[in-house]
Amino acid sequence: MDSHAFQLESWSRTHLDQVERALEQWVTAEAPVGAVHAAPAALVDAMRYSVLDGGKRLRPLLVLAAHEAVGGDSGAAAALRAACAVELIHAYSLVHDDMPCMDNDVLRRGKPTVHVRFGEASALLAGDALQALAFELLTPDDASVECTTQARLCSLLARAAGSAGMAGGQAIDLASVGHKLTEHELREMHQLKTGALLQGSVLMGAYCGQPNAVALAALRDYGAAIGLAFQVVDDILDVTADSITLGKTAGKDADNDKPTYVSLMGLARSQAYAQELLAQAQQALRQSGLHNTLALAALADMVVNRAS
Amino acid sequence: MDSHAFQLESWSRTHLDQVERALEQWVTAEAPVGAVHAAPAALVDAMRYSVLDGGKRLRPLLVLAAHEAVGGDSGAAAALRAACAVELIHAYSLVHDDMPCMDNDVLRRGKPTVHVRFGEASALLAGDALQALAFELLTPDDASVECTTQARLCSLLARAAGSAGMAGGQAIDLASVGHKLTEHELREMHQLKTGALLQGSVLMGAYCGQPNAVALAALRDYGAAIGLAFQVVDDILDVTADSITLGKTAGKDADNDKPTYVSLMGLARSQAYAQELLAQAQQALRQSGLHNTLALAALADMVVNRAS
Numbered sequence: 001m002d003s004h005a006f007q008l009e010s011w012s013r014t015h016l017d018q019v020e021r022a023l024e025q026w027v028t029a030e031a032p033v034g035a036v037h038a039a040p041a042a043l044v045d046a047m048r049y050s051v052l053d054g055g056k057r058l059r060p061l062l063v064l065a066a067h068e069a070v071g072g073d074s075g076a077a078a079a080l081r082a083a084c085a086v087e088l089i090h091a092y093s094l095v096h097d098d099m100p101c102m103d104n105d106v107l108r109r110g111k112p113t114v115h116v117r118f119g120e121a122s123a124l125l126a127g128d129a130l131q132a133l134a135f136e137l138l139t140p141d142d143a144s145v146e147c148t149t150q151a152r153l154c155s156l157l158a159r160a161a162g163s164a165g166m167a168g169g170q171a172i173d174l175a176s177v178g179h180k181l182t183e184h185e186l187r188e189m190h191q192l193k194t195g196a197l198l199q200g201s202v203l204m205g206a207y208c209g210q211p212n213a214v215a216l217a218a219l220r221d222y223g224a225a226i227g228l229a230f231q232v233v234d235d236i237l238d239v240t241a242d243s244i245t246l247g248k249t250a251g252k253d254a255d256n257d258k259p260t261y262v263s264l265m266g267l268a269r270s271q272a273y274a275q276e277l278l279a280q281a282q283q284a285l286r287q288s289g290l291h292n293t294l295a296l297a298a299l300a301d302m303v304v305n306r307a308s
Numbered sequence: 309m310d311s312h313a314f315q316l317e318s319w320s321r322t323h324l325d326q327v328e329r330a331l332e333q334w335v336t337a338e339a340p341v342g343a344v345h346a347a348p349a350a351l352v353d354a355m356r357y358s359v360l361d362g363g364k365r366l367r368p369l370l371v372l373a374a375h376e377a378v379g380g381d382s383g384a385a386a387a388l389r390a391a392c393a394v395e396l397i398h399a400y401s402l403v404h405d406d407m408p409c410m411d412n413d414v415l416r417r418g419k420p421t422v423h424v425r426f427g428e429a430s431a432l433l434a435g436d437a438l439q440a441l442a443f444e445l446l447t448p449d450d451a452s453v454e455c456t457t458q459a460r461l462c463s464l465l466a467r468a469a470g471s472a473g474m475a476g477g478q479a480i481d482l483a484s485v486g487h488k489l490t491e492h493e494l495r496e497m498h499q500l501k502t503g504a505l506l507q508g509s510v511l512m513g514a515y516c517g518q519p520n521a522v523a524l525a526a527l528r529d530y531g532a533a534i535g536l537a538f539q540v541v542d543d544i545l546d547v548t549a550d551s552i553t554l555g556k557t558a559g560k561d562a563d564n565d566k567p568t569y570v571s572l573m574g575l576a577r578s579q580a581y582a583q584e585l586l587a588q589a590q591q592a593l594r595q596s597g598l599h600n601t602l603a604l605a606a607l608a609d610m611v612v613n614r615a616s
Contacts, residue, residue, distance in 0.1 A: 029471075039470075040471075040480050040483070040500075042479060042483055043475065043479035044471060092436075099409075099432065101428035101429045101432060102429050102432065119409075120409035121409045122479065122482070124404055124407065124410065124432070125404075125479050125482070127436070128400075128401075128435070128436075128439065128469075128475045129471040129475035129476065129479075131436065131439050131440070132439070132466050132467075132473070132475060133466070133470050134466075135443050135462050135463075135465070135466035136463070138462070138466075139459055139460075139463035140463075141463065147455050147458075147459040150455075150458075150459035150463075151447055151455040151459045151462070152455075154443055154458070154459070155443075155444070155447035155458075157443070158441070158442075158446075158447060159440075159444055162440030162441050162444055163337075163347035163348075163355065163437040163440070165440070167351065167440060168347045168348050168351055168437065170433055171433050171437075172348050174429050174430070174433070175350055
């Protein structure tokens, strides 16, 4: 029996359900208790369109899996908030990335992109508001999340999203179009652009519990490996999959003359590299000293062996 | 002797100096101690251009003045970080607001706007990264700011910046072009767009110290009054000042058919309303039970009686 596949299917169903319900509740125009002002409905419509009913929710699942791996009983409220917060950051980055001044993409998850549906100005503001909302979710006014955890989660998320993380990686990506990158430069770009938030998701999940130093170091390595693997596989799928399967425009990278792993090392070596990174991720889990790592292992497997 | 004017000049010089030096140090490409990656230089250039060497720094001064008002000895490191964080949020909002899909402005603080100087994609990413950096500043890894304070500051800033704050106000602003608003609707828009971050600055400063409930309520009222006054005066200056004095394009609101206080209630009534809000702000300070409110009083006076 393939215990990974079995575990992941039922495990994901339960956890995705939690995440979807929480996002549905938290990305809303309703003023929170005690708030003087509500968010304007038109802005919230664009935010909800960006976030709800779409996406694999890989980052939230990584948060929840890492939280369970380190013990996971205490800090469940924090972990669910962290799971939604990383998804909001991911969602905002897609909204801004799709805009005409960036990738100018019209299709995302099989639907018109946010700026196509709501206009550019609304897409810009919806992205901005989603980033702020991520930090709102991490800092509830009730006592459901300890202050030390709130502060730690905000710290991790801000660094994963910012100029030495996701936004920095996108800036390098932008500057690299039409340029030849070395493998080292390409890796650096992707470690920031995609890797930082994936690794950040793993660490945020861990910090919702009580991780020890050995486990943290191992989870950091695991996060780095799958972060990079995710992008290598993305590059592979851009040339091997079609737009329907991907839910976004395939072949965009080559069209845009973007450096990719496939353009740099070819398809076969890219595929081998993805498998090597998967092995590194699994090795890190074995060295973590943690017992409950099946979900993390299965997610790594999914990242590398996904079809879309 | 006009004790307000005297106090503000010397007080502001000292405090602005601190803020400028801190921003210079914190908006940087240098990787912080322990960080694996540095931010790409091109992105940081655009971020520094957005933030350094310009602006009245009203929000940072409000943070520092409110912190001093509530006692101000403990929490000085937190207050300086909060002061810089609110300025980063303000700076990012200007960068995005100036973009072609929003206000399409080419001049800001007498200089070309960020997208004119660096391109639209870089302006978009610089704004995104500045928002993340604001939350980074609030969550230092050293022990200089207590975790409870870090969490509280992130909470206040996220709410002031987000969909029920600044970004929400900008969305209402966007939707209101060419529409007639009632005075109530106009006030609602500005309370979100400008008021939330100004009030948030005051509250963040207060929470760096040890505010009591009476002082907090009074500072909330003070912040609401000057937040609204700021926008009323902005609307007045848009018709009474020239572009050189403003450092941005004057007369834009009328050109863009934007509803303003002047278009709604006329110039004379707008000016009277600004003075009324100033009186409300001063009244709130008198009721705060705080002794050291001269800087806050002088800042309120400056907001209403400024020439640009």
